[in-house]
Amino acid sequence: MPTLFxxxxxxIPGVRPIxxxxxxxxxxxxxxxxxxxxxGRSDVAACTLADLPGAREALELTGRNDEGWEPLxxxxxxxxxxxxxxxxxxxxxxxxxxLVCAALxxxxxxxxxxxxxYDPLLAVPAMLGASLVRFERRFEDGFRLDLDRxxxxxxxxxxxxxxxxxxxxxxxxxxxxxxxxxGALAERHGCYVLADEVYLDAVSGAAPAAAATLSPRIIxxxxxxxxxxxxxxxxxxxxxxxxxxxxxxxxxxxxxxxxSVLAERAAAIAFxxxxxxxxxxxxxxxxxxERFEAFMAGQPALEWVVPPGGTVAFPRLRxxxxxxxxxxxxxxxFETAVVPGRxxxxxxxxxxxxxxxxxxxxxxxxxxxxxxxxxxxS
Ligand SMILES: Cc1ncc(COP(=O)(O)O)c(C=O)c1O
Numbered sequence: 001m002p003t004l005f006x007x008x009x010x011x012i013p014g015v016r017p018i019x020x021x022x023x024x025x026x027x028x029x030x031x032x033x034x035x036x037x038x039x040g041r042s043d044v045a046a047c048t049l050a051d052l053p054g055a056r057e058a059l060e061l062t063g064r065n066d067e068g069w070e071p072l073x074x075x076x077x078x079x080x081x082x083x084x085x086x087x088x089x090x091x092x093x094x095x096x097x098x099l100v101c102a103a104l105x106x107x108x109x110x111x112x113x114x115x116x117x118y119d120p121l122l123a124v125p126a127m128l129g130a131s132l133v134r135f136e137r138r139f140e141d142g143f144r145l146d147l148d149r150x151x152x153x154x155x156x157x158x159x160x161x162x163x164x165x166x167x168x169x170x171x172x173x174x175x176x177x178x179x180x181x182x183g184a185l186a187e188r189h190g191c192y193v194l195a196d197e198v199y200l201d202a203v204s205g206a207a208p209a210a211a212a213t214l215s216p217r218i219i220x221x222x223x224x225x226x227x228x229x230x231x232x233x234x235x236x237x238x239x240x241x242x243x244x245x246x247x248x249x250x251x252x253x254x255x256x257x258x259x260s261v262l263a264e265r266a267a268a269i270a271f272x273x274x275x276x277x278x279x280x281x282x283x284x285x286x287x288x289x290e291r292f293e294a295f296m297a298g299q300p301a302l303e304w305v306v307p308p309g310g311t312v313a314f315p316r317l318r319x320x321x322x323x324x325x326x327x328x329x330x331x332x333x334f335e336t337a338v339v340p341g342r343x344x345x346x347x348x349x350x351x352x353x354x355x356x357x358x359x360x361x362x363x364x365x366x367x368x369x370x371x372x373x374x375x376x377x378s
Pocket of ligand 1: 196
């Protein structure tokens with residue numbers, strides 16, 4: 001019997017090999033085991049319909065959503081204090097990222113992408129025929145977005161600069177002043193910035209302003225996935241200058257046309273209850289973050305850049321060049337999943353989920369501690 005998911009790296013005889021650029025992290029994330037102590041995710045634990053009061057009764061398959069279900073578009077716009085013509089809806093942040101790239105990039109363009117990176121942000125521009133140019137975010141600099149490094153990487157063909165804020169995988173936040181300066185740099189150079197802000201609402205304290213509201217050269221993409229536990233709705237959007245927004249909507253005409261009105265109705269209800277959903281997330285994230293900080297304080301074999309809250313942490317193994325074997329041992333011997341840093345071009349690191357139940361985090365950290373102890377003894 002043919003396997004459901006043939007290994008994409010070994011082509012089936014007689015069939016052209018798959019040529020889509022690899023997003024190895026996504027492939028791994030879709031097929032990985034989910035052990036009892038699953039510290040491999042990056043979102044807040046999933047809501048159910050019961051977390052969206054009124055949703056069950058309001059769900060309906062009808063309604064015009066040619067350019068997004070209007071009540072949803074208006075709610076997204078109100079959330080950011082912008083007009084609805086600055087909002088283009090999409091299937092998750094993933095869909096929004098794809099549409100922004102499809103709207104802006106053509107073969108021969110250069111795209112600057114941070115390193116470490118979330119790999120679809122590399123694979124999508126590559127698939128569209130753009131050339132990747134990289135700039136570093138370094139552990140030694142606290143993984144901050146260094147504008148001098150961005151400026152030094154610009155080329156005459158740079159069309160787009162891609163960043164995540166907070167940064168996936170480290171959770172490090174870029175502040176408003178640096179984002180404004182990044183927007184100004186893009187403006188001087190005649191290019192744009194894609195700021196994937198899917199994790200922004202999960203930072204602790206007052207929500208920072210979306211980057212797109214700070215500069216007309218910045219396009220923000222986001223969704224309800226990470227900070228609100230609503231990955232299942234696939235509700236994403238781009239915030240941009242009105243002209244770029246219209247280009248993004250026209251790109252959507254060529255991809256999936258429109259979203260699901262059923263999901264968009266539910267997403268509009270989620271927006272009405274966003275404060276309660278944020279409180280639900282905070283109640284999970286804040287104590288888990290404290291717990292993780294305490295754990296790190298007792299682990300001499302690990303070091304990290306402390307992010308301002310968020311749904312993930314990204315510790316580094318001090319004595320090792322790759323966390324691969326460590327992650328594998330956690331999985332096989334301790335029923336614990338973490339994400340190996342190699343998926344983000346940072347092999348000595350591993351990523352740990354914080355948007356999970358306190359019990360699972362506790363058992364997972366205990367397992368990590370025991371595995372590190374084994375290393376220290378052996
Ligand atoms: C930086 C980044 N962008 C986008 C996504 C996907 O988000 P969505 O579920 O909104 O498509 C992820 C998920 O891991 C991510 O880390």
